[in-house]
Amino acid sequence: MFPESHTGYSYEDCMATAVWLLAQTAVRPLVGIVCGSGLGGLADMLKDQVVFNYRDIPNFPQSTVHGHAGRLVFGTLKGRPCVCMQGRFHLYEGYPIQKITLPMRIFKLLGVETVILTNAAGGLNQDFKVGDIMIIKDHLNMPGFAGNNPLIGPNDERFGVRFPCMSDAYDRELQQLAMDVGVELGYGDFLKEGVYCVLGGPSFETIAECRMLHKLGADAVGMSTVHEVIVARHCGMRVFALSLITNKAVMDYDSEEKANHEEVLETGKQRAEQLERLVSTMVTRIGHNNYS
Numbered sequence: 001m002f003p004e005s006h007t008g009y010s011y012e013d014c015m016a017t018a019v020w021l022l023a024q025t026a027v028r029p030l031v032g033i034v035c036g037s038g039l040g041g042l043a044d045m046l047k048d049q050v051v052f053n054y055r056d057i058p059n060f061p062q063s064t065v066h067g068h069a070g071r072l073v074f075g076t077l078k079g080r081p082c083v084c085m086q087g088r089f090h091l092y093e094g095y096p097i098q099k100i101t102l103p104m105r106i107f108k109l110l111g112v113e114t115v116i117l118t119n120a121a122g123g124l125n126q127d128f129k130v131g132d133i134m135i136i137k138d139h140l141n142m143p144g145f146a147g148n149n150p151l152i153g154p155n156d157e158r159f160g161v162r163f164p165c166m167s168d169a170y171d172r173e174l175q176q177l178a179m180d181v182g183v184e185l186g187y188g189d190f191l192k193e194g195v196y197c198v199l200g201g202p203s204f205e206t207i208a209e210c211r212m213l214h215k216l217g218a219d220a221v222g223m224s225t226v227h228e229v230i231v232a233r234h235c236g237m238r239v240f241a242l243s244l245i246t247n248k249a250v251m252d253y254d255s256e257e258k259a260n261h262e263e264v265l266e267t268g269k270q271r272a273e274q275l276e277r278l279v280s281t282m283v284t285r286i287g288h289n290n291y292s
């Protein structure tokens, strides 16, 4: 098995996991959802659930972070077959980057065409407020700059090409759909768009780091999502991602504020209902009209 080497699971390993899952559920998901910190309630929206604990799924890592339940939930969302990760994996948990992104390849082999990722993030954009939902339009991959990219290692063309394009990583039609649905639902005041920057974590950023990231063009900062996006795009799935701004990044030496995970989870609770409605309405419209 892979954990000792850093070259990732083989196509056959991923297929074995997908086949194992498909043998135990009749759901054939077209949409895959990843729940961010404190946002696991999204999975509870699925009807006729078939649930797997990560510890029971061959090759799957375990969730170690509070606010990430560690369950893979199959079911339907307003009649649409979906699979939902109630808990994701992060670099700082100590897993190799290929392991934290393994579920994206399994999604692909399950038949998923569209991935919706959510995360909790710190707001760098001074116009953002706690509770805003940011549609991610692009990313800055800081671990990637340091050579930590999930596609490092031998490339298996059955998943995708050696050098995948990332200038179209975030599907523009799905961004427009999110904006349209958000406005329809009356969320216009707290729906934003911007650039997400991933760091390795787990320490939160210093004031100087936040100032630097803001100057570099980041609107929000977090410790996830980007690696999953890269692997999802590599194997040809459409991607939509959003950040819930759970705290304001501290940019000022006079500030008494301190980033903490409890605040992150608490903001998730407060916005859970709107976030769930936004995502579920989007799911019902994907593939129905000009957003397909």
Ligand SMILES: O=P(O)(O)O[C@H]1O[C@H](CO)[C@@H](O)[C@H]1O
Pocket (backbone or CB within 6 Å): 035, 036, 037, 038, 065, 088, 090, 118, 119, 120, 121, 201, 222, 223, 224, 225, 260, 261, 264
């Ligand atoms: O990105 P998600 O999984 O939502 O979690 C975010 O919240 C945690 C910090 O509170 C970090 O793991 C950060 O990445």
Ligand code: HPA
Pocket (backbone or CB within 6 Å): 120, 121, 122, 123, 204, 205, 221, 222, 223, 246, 247, 248, 249, 259, 264
């Ligand atoms: O301020 C933050 N920084 C990094 N990750 C985060 N996840 C939620 N908030 C933050």
